[in-house]
Amino acid sequence: MALLLTAIVAGGLGWLIWWAFRGYVVKSCLDHIPGPPRTSFLTGNFGDMMRRDCWKFVDHLLESYSTTFKIHGLLGDKTLYTIDPIAVQSVLVKDNLSYEETDEFIVGNGLVLGPGLIATLGDVHRKQRKILGPSFSNTNLRAIAPIIDQVVERLCSAIKAQVKTSPEPVDMLNWMSRGALEMLGKGGLGYSFDPLESPAHNPYGDAVKALLPTMFAFALHWLFVSWTPYLGTPQFRRWLLDMYPHRTAQKLRGISDLMWRNAVRIVDEKKAALEKGEGLDDDEGKDIMSVLLKANMNASAQDRLSDDQVIGQVNTFVLAGTDTTSNIMSRILDVLSIRQDMQDRLRSEVMKARAELGASELSFDTVMEMPLLDAVCKESFRLYPPVLAIDRVVQKDTVLPLANPINDVHGNPVYKIPLTKGTGVTFSIYGYHRSKDIWGEDALEWKPDRWLVPLPETARMFPGGTPFANLMNFALGHRSCIGYRYAELEMKITLFRLMESFKFSSAGVDIYWNASHVVFPSLTKDSPAGSMPLKVQFIKA
Numbered sequence: 371m372a373l374l375l376t377a378i379v380a381g382g383l384g385w386l387i388w389w390a391f392r393g394y395v396v397k398s399c400l401d402h403i404p405g406p407p408r409t410s411f412l413t414g415n416f417g418d419m420m421r422r423d424c425w426k427f428v429d430h431l432l433e434s435y436s437t438t439f440k441i442h443g444l445l446g447d448k449t450l451y452t453i454d455p456i457a458v459q460s461v462l463v464k465d466n467l468s469y470e471e472t473d474e475f476i477v478g479n480g481l482v483l484g485p486g487l488i489a490t491l492g493d494v495h496r497k498q499r500k501i502l503g504p505s506f507s508n509t510n511l512r513a514i515a516p517i518i519d520q521v522v523e524r525l526c527s528a529i530k531a532q533v534k535t536s537p538e539p540v541d542m543l544n545w546m547s548r549g550a551l552e553m554l555g556k557g558g559l560g561y562s563f564d565p566l567e568s569p570a571h572n573p574y575g576d577a578v579k580a581l582l583p584t585m586f587a588f589a590l591h592w593l594f595v596s597w598t599p600y601l602g603t604p605q606f607r608r609w610l611l612d613m614y615p616h617r618t619a620q621k622l623r624g625i626s627d628l629m630w631r632n633a634v635r636i637v638d639e640k641k642a643a644l645e646k647g648e649g650l651d652d653d654e655g656k657d658i659m660s661v662l663l664k665a666n667m668n669a670s671a672q673d674r675l676s677d678d679q680v681i682g683q684v685n686t687f688v689l690a691g692t693d694t695t696s697n698i699m700s701r702i703l704d705v706l707s708i709r710q711d712m713q714d715r716l717r718s719e720v721m722k723a724r725a726e727l728g729a730s731e732l733s734f735d736t737v738m739e740m741p742l743l744d745a746v747c748k749e750s751f752r753l754y755p756p757v758l759a760i761d762r763v764v765q766k767d768t769v770l771p772l773a774n775p776i777n778d779v780h781g782n783p784v785y786k787i788p789l790t791k792g793t794g795v796t797f798s799i800y801g802y803h804r805s806k807d808i809w810g811e812d813a814l815e816w817k818p819d820r821w822l823v824p825l826p827e828t829a830r831m832f833p834g835g836t837p838f839a840n841l842m843n844f845a846l847g848h849r850s851c852i853g854y855r856y857a858e859l860e861m862k863i864t865l866f867r868l869m870e871s872f873k874f875s876s877a878g879v880d881i882y883w884n885a886s887h888v889v890f891p892s893l894t895k896d897s898p899a900g901s902m903p904l905k906v907q908f909i910k911a
């Protein structure tokens with residue numbers, strides 16, 4: 371018996387060691403693809419890629435290698451890294467059944483947020499997408515625009531109050547974060563998170579703000595998260611997590627618990643109101659969650675989302691829709707504070723629109739039809755993508771076509787790459803948006819005017835375009851960003867009102883932009899929290 375037990379333990383250990391180190395010995399479908407040498411035996415290039423200041427390393431890779439190359443992951447793993455438009459079109463659209471989100475992404479999001487869109491696959495994902503789609507339609511966004519406009523009016527009043535009482539620079543990241551959360555709250559969930567009355571912090575807002583950086587800081591542990599569903603019952607897993615002696619894990623647990631409690635409250639209150647017939651015809655019922663709940667109530671039993679799935683969507687919208695929007699809006703203000711010429715031009719366009727509009731609220735059509743406002747947003751999304759890359763894993767052996775052939779390690783041309791199950795593929799939005807071959811010699815310049823004339827042929831390589839003007843910020847295909855028009859609407863209303871009310875200039879401090887799940891600003895690359903002080907001057911009586 372003892373011998374049998376020893377054999378089982380030894381066999382198990384042997385299998386574990388083989389599993390962990392097989393990447394170093396087993397042949398990979400990427401062996402012939404060139405790429406940088408590993409920087410660490412155990413973590414490959416992972417450490418360099420996952421740093422807040424990974425910019426130099428990533429720029430070096432994009433300059434030194436072709437449009438498609440190999441990078442080393444953990445424990446001998448290899449990933450294909452590409453900016454090739456035909457390759458990504460194949461991964462996300464044409465051959466999308468051969469690829470899927472990584473296990474860590476799906477399982478991790480499920481654990482932290484619940485079973486919403488970014489935590490589900492296959493039929494469950496399709497069902498959720500089908501019932502959620504109409505809530506994000508242009509018709510619904512037209513109805514939501516005035517709600518967002520009212521939030522931005524409150525936001526501007528709060529900034530004005532701060533500017534009038536203190537000559538100090540204003541942390542615009544803080545205001546953009548609070549504004550984005552409240553816009554998502556009121557327009558997305560029909561719920562107010564923050565009265566936006568004073569510069570004070572809001573605990574829920576602070577938790578949401580800390581969520582993505584905390585997940586990013588947890589990076590290495592995250593790679594093991596896909597094993598957790600196999601660790602016994604939910605109660606046992608919860609006990610294990612409570613005992614896990616790691617500060618970041620405990621911080622993440624606290625944030626997740628707080629978000630879940632809030633989401634349950636929001637959904638319960640909304641359901642109770644709808645059951646009483648409240649909010650069916652007035653402004654209250656126009657937010658995305660009300661439209662979803664009404665559609666869900668009327669859906670057939672097989673199409674209907676469970677309570678947990680609806681609660682999961684609340685957390686998903688908060689995660690996917692706040693930092694992304696607030697950080698790109700901050701980036702635009704940062705650029706405009708340096709490029710005063712463009713700030714003046716943008717303000718002229720805004721003032722002209724305001725003269726035609728009078729004191730009326732801003733509408734979807736007004737802000738969506740302003741050429742320079744649109745060009746400033748697109749150019750900022752191009753040069754400064756808030757999400758840097760899209761990751762997928764091959765689910766069944768397939769072949770990846772390339773628009774731009776590369777040379778393999780022996781110098782032979784490669785037009786397509788056979789990929790085996792389990793191989794990782796990363797599409798670099800950052801690299802694609804900065805490629806001179808695609809955008810022209812001035813690709814690294816922030817030039818909104820490029821959007822006021824036809825784009826070069828090379829920037830229109832996606833057959834049928836992308837959801838957002840040949841840019842990849844919102845991905846492509848059946849998992850592309852469901853909220854991209856919502857984000858665009860929020861950004862345009864916010865920039866409109868900020869431009870007509872304030873002038874922004876540099877506070878004389880350098881702003882450091884940190885790589886993360888969503889790029890964020892801080893005073894240095896080691897600052898524990900994000901911030902972006904700007905000089906803000908009130909210009910409208």
Ligand code: HEM
Nearest residue numbers: 487687690691694695757843844845849850851852853857
């Ligand atoms: C600047 C703003 C935003 C950016 C850059 C952005 C970017 C993205 C990207 C790149 C994806 C695809 C991820 C992948 O394929 O792995 C995505 C998915 C998603 N986004 Fe956004 N997003 C933004 C705003 C929003 C907003 C405002 C919402 C909701 C109100 C939202 C909700 C979602 C959801 C639910 C998904 C998952 C879609 C699915 O799996 O079917 N996003 N977003």
